[in-house]
Amino acid sequence: MGQITATLGKTIKEFLRQKTILFWTIAWPILWVLIGSFSFVENVPNEVISYTRGAIAVSMSVFALMTAGMANLPGNIAQDRERGLLSKLMSMPINPWRDFVGRILALLAFSSLAAILVTLVGYGCGARFSYSPIGLLQGIGFLLLVSLASAGIGMLIGTFIKHVHGAIMSGVGIAVVTAAISGVMTPYPYLPWLLQQFARTYPISSSSSSITFLLVGEDYAGYNPLSASQITFTVVISLLLFAGGLVAYSRFCWKKE
Amino acid sequence: MDALNVEKLTKKYGDNEVLKGVDLKIAEGEFYALMGPNGSGKTTLASIIVSVRSPSGGKIEIYGKKPEDAKGLIGYIPQESFSSPILTGKENLMYFAGLLGYSKKAAEKIVNELLNKIGLSEDANKRVSNYSGGMRKRLEIATALFPDIKILILDEPTTGLDPSARRKFLGLIQELRKEKITVLLITHIGADAELASRVGLIDEGKIIAEDEPEGLKKASGLKDVINIETATKSEKVAKMLSKFSEKKKVLETDVGYRVYCKDVEESIPEIVRSLDAIGCKATKIETEKPSLEDVFFKLTEKMIREVS
Numbered sequence: 075m076g077q078i079t080a081t082l083g084k085t086i087k088e089f090l091r092q093k094t095i096l097f098w099t100i101a102w103p104i105l106w107v108l109i110g111s112f113s114f115v116e117n118v119p120n121e122v123i124s125y126t127r128g129a130i131a132v133s134m135s136v137f138a139l140m141t142a143g144m145a146n147l148p149g150n151i152a153q154d155r156e157r158g159l160l161s162k163l164m165s166m167p168i169n170p171w172r173d174f175v176g177r178i179l180a181l182l183a184f185s186s187l188a189a190i191l192v193t194l195v196g197y198g199c200g201a202r203f204s205y206s207p208i209g210l211l212q213g214i215g216f217l218l219l220v221s222l223a224s225a226g227i228g229m230l231i232g233t234f235i236k237h238v239h240g241a242i243m244s245g246v247g248i249a250v251v252t253a254a255i256s257g258v259m260t261p262y263p264y265l266p267w268l269l270q271q272f273a274r275t276y277p278i279s280s281s282s283s284s285i286t287f288l289l290v291g292e293d294y295a296g297y298n299p300l301s302a303s304q305i306t307f308t309v310v311i312s313l314l315l316f317a318g319g320l321v322a323y324s325r326f327c328w329k330k331e
Numbered sequence: 332m333d334a335l336n337v338e339k340l341t342k343k344y345g346d347n348e349v350l351k352g353v354d355l356k357i358a359e360g361e362f363y364a365l366m367g368p369n370g371s372g373k374t375t376l377a378s379i380i381v382s383v384r385s386p387s388g389g390k391i392e393i394y395g396k397k398p399e400d401a402k403g404l405i406g407y408i409p410q411e412s413f414s415s416p417i418l419t420g421k422e423n424l425m426y427f428a429g430l431l432g433y434s435k436k437a438a439e440k441i442v443n444e445l446l447n448k449i450g451l452s453e454d455a456n457k458r459v460s461n462y463s464g465g466m467r468k469r470l471e472i473a474t475a476l477f478p479d480i481k482i483l484i485l486d487e488p489t490t491g492l493d494p495s496a497r498r499k500f501l502g503l504i505q506e507l508r509k510e511k512i513t514v515l516l517i518t519h520i521g522a523d524a525e526l527a528s529r530v531g532l533i534d535e536g537k538i539i540a541e542d543e544p545e546g547l548k549k550a551s552g553l554k555d556v557i558n559i560e561t562a563t564k565s566e567k568v569a570k571m572l573s574k575f576s577e578k579k580k581v582l583e584t585d586v587g588y589r590v591y592c593k594d595v596e597e598s599i600p601e602i603v604r605s606l607d608a609i610g611c612k613a614t615k616i617e618t619e620k621p622s623l624e625d626v627f628f629k630l631t632e633k634m635i636r637e638v639s
Contacts, residue, residue, distance in 0.1 A: 080429025084415065084422070091417045158411030162474070165381035165407035168430055330385045331378075 077168060081176025082183070089146055089184045098141045098246055099184070103134035103192045106259075110134070111199035124202035129261075129286050129294040131196025136220050136282040137253050138188035143224025145245030147181050148232030151327065152241035160327060170328045174320065178225060185221050209288040216281040216288070216308075223277045223312040224249075229319030233326045258282045262296030270297075277311040280304060332395060334359045334482055334513040335380065340389035342375055342536075349375045351536040352389065357529075359481075360511040362504075364527035365538075366518055366623060368635045372536040373517045374410065377486050380515075381407040393482065406475020410487045412467055416460035420451050420470050423459060427474045445473040449503060465496025469503060476507070483507065486517045501526055519635050521623035530623060534631050544623060551629045553621035555595045557602065560587040560615035568611045575602055582628045587613075589625060 089095050110130040118126045154160050163173065193201075205213065228245055235241040253259045255269050256279035265273060273279040280299055287295035299308070337355040341348065350372045357363045367373045378384040380391055382398045393401035414423045424445060428438035446452045449469040459467055468488055475483050485504070489497045501523060504514060516527060524530045524544065531541040540547055557575075561568060564587065572590050573579040575598050582589040592598040595618050606613050627635045 076432060077430050080426050083429070084418065084426045087422065088415060088417055156411075158409040158413040159415075161378070161383045161409045161411075162407060162413045163430070164383045165402065165405060166430060167402040330383065 077172035078176045078179065081173050082179045085150060085177050085180035086183055088150060089142075089180065094242070095146050095149070098145055099138050099188045100191055102141070103138040103188070104195045106137070107131055107134045107192060107196045107199060107201075111196065111201065124200050125204065125290050125294065127196060127199055127201035128203045128290045131193050131199075131201040132286050132289060133253075133258050133282060134196070135189040135192045135217070136258055136278065136285065137249065138192050139185045139217065139220045140224045140249040140253060140258070140278060141246060142181060142185040142188060143221055143226075143228045144231065144249045145228070145242050146184070147177065147225055147228035148235065148245050149238055149242040150177065151229070151232030151323070152236060152238045155236065155327065156238055164328065164330070170324055174323065181225055181228075182218075182221055189217060203289045204291055205289045213285045213288045216284045219281045219309060219312040220278050222316040223281070226312075226315030226317070226319035229323040233319075233322040252276060252278070257296070261294075274299070274304065275307075275311075277308045277315065280308040281312070284308070332359065333357065333392070334361070334394060335515065336390075336392040337376075337380070338390045340376065340379065340391065341387045342372070342379060342384070343387045349536050350379075350386075350389075353533075353536070353538055355531065355538065357482075357513060357515060359513055360508075361529060362508055362514045362516070362527045364516040364518055364524035364530045365533055366521065366524040366530055366627065366635065367533035368519055368627075368633060371533045373533050374486055376533070377407075377484050377515070377517050378409075381405055381484055383407075403479055404481045405484060406477070406480040406482070407484045408471055408475055408486060408488055410490065412464075412471065414459050414467060414471050414474075417458060419456050419458055420462065420466075421446065421455040423470060424473055428477065431477055433477075441477060445476055448476065449473045463496060464492050465499055468492060468496070468500050472500075472503065476512075480512070482513045482515065484515045484517070487519070488516070489518070489520060489523055497523075521625075521627075521635070524623050532623075532627050532630065534627075534633065539630055540626075547623060547626050548621050551621065551626040553591060553625055553629055554593075555618045556621050556625055557590040557592060557595055557599060558584075558587070558615075558617050558619050559590065559602070559606075559613055561606070562612040562614055564588075565611075567609060568606070571605050571609055571611075572602065574605075578632070580628070580632055582625065582634060587615075589628075591625070591629070 107130055111127045115123050115126050227248065231241050231244050235244055256276045257265055257273035258279050262270060262273055262283060283295040283299040287299055333356050335357040337353055340350055340353040342350040353376055365373050375384060379386050380398060382402060391398050393404055421442060424442040425438055428442055433441060446455045451466060451470060454466065489500055492500060518524050530544050530547055531538045542550065569581055569588060572581045572588050575590050575592055577591045599616060603613060624635050
């Protein structure tokens with residue numbers, strides 16, 4: 075076993091055994107898939123209803139990744155700091171980068187599990203997708219970008235908000251509010267102009283639209299998020315958020331006083 | 332070679348000087364207790380030794396190495412309970428074994444040995460949230476007992492433990508001494524410090540006295556102490572008792588007061604009469620040998636711990 079495997083194992087067990095984490099990351103999105111798939115499609119023509127359900131499943135899978143990165147990760151960091159584990163780790167011959175990699179791998183594994191479960195429930199509710207193998211791979215790439223951007227925001231929260239509940243609730247709050255106003259939860263065409271601009275700028279909603287575009291169809295994305303400039307912008311901002319979170323975590327959480 | 336050598340260590344936070352040139356030497360295999368009240372700098376000193384904080388000045392050597400290079404030799408137990416409550420005891424130890432680079436097979440073997448040593452083999456697969464405070468502390472001490480660790484630094488390990496768990500925990504520390512592990516115990520509890528081979532008293536960022544427990548008591552000049560348990564505590568009672576005490580100072584305890592008289596036998600009847608006169612009922616009066624808390628009080632005129 076190495077440091078990465080040890081941290082990965084510990085973190086993923088902690089994710090899987092905490093009811094609040096399971097609720098916000100898996101049960102809550104599944105609940106909305108169930109509600110959305112049956113209540114929000116009354117006026118949708120029969121021939122497209124399964125794709126509408128597909129779009130709902132994509133949105134809620136993205137939301138699951140958002141809560142995993144923005145709430146679970148900072149909650150885990152804040153918890154380890156609050157109970158003195160980070161001090162203990164700082165006293166040991168440990169490489170902080172390996173601790174970080176272990177945490178991120180655990181987050182990606184848990185996020186993947188959540189997204190798969192949410193998608194499977196969507197599929198069980200009648201969601202259908204229309205995609206090519208390349209489109210599927212590109213979709214997975216955008217899911218990874220969602221995870222990285224969410225993890226970046228999560229690390230910033232976990233670094234600067236010291237208390238566990240504060241960190242978790244801040245993450246949940248940011249995830250819920252930004253998902254609601256950026257087109258992740260609300261269809262892009264229904265957003266006012268200003269929020270449509272935000273939806274294109276916010277890398278998570280832009281990635282979400284890209285996944286919907288690739289796996290469900292252009293009509294469901296509301297605009298073409300796959301222009302070269304939009305993709306470049308989404309990738310750069312996602313990576314910048316991740317890098318910002320990483321710098322904050324490594325500089326402040328592991329900093330000697 | 333000294334296990335730990337601290338010279339002229341200082342630590343400042345802005346204008347606040349928390350450590351004011353601390354010198355400390357601990358020999359290999361020694362059990363040293365550093366005792367002082369909250370805010371005296373003892374936790375800051377421990378956290379600098381274990382590389383969690385940086386010093387402002389001075390020098391630290393652990394087996395002749397800089398603290399950063401000696402991390403593998405130190406087992407540090409911070410004040411907080413750092414084990415994960417939703418993992419089992421064994422999973423917590425396996426995590427630390429993994430961090431230290433043990434293979435899964437080697438980790439299993441060492442962790443089982445450690446669980447046996449701390450008496451938690453039967454509860455190894457229970458979640459830590461189901462452990463008592465004492466069991467959790469014993470589990471945490473096991474994280475500092477992996478092979479190659481030579482110095483154990485325990486920061487207030489018995490705080491919050493009930494008397495039985497505290498005794499069990501201290502018994503475990505005594506057992507470890509047989510393995511020649513050097514122990515630095517940070518505490519504000521005199522009875523815990525009594526177990527050490529040497530005690531340092533720290534106040535306002537300086538070690539003010541250092542010796543074997545009995546040596547410190549002898550040097551303080553304190554003889555017997557009158558320990559009085561009262562039904563109620565008040566300024567009036569303390570003021571009255573102070574008349575009987577050396578330098579007119581009495582130490583307030585959780586259940587009453589400690590009075591330092593030159594002639595204990597003569598003073599007790601008078602104290603009883605005076606307490607009666609002011610309507611305070613003494614539930615227990617006894618003479619005791621001075622404790623390390625009394626010694627600290629004598630030297631600083633400060634209580635080492637806040638009374639409840």
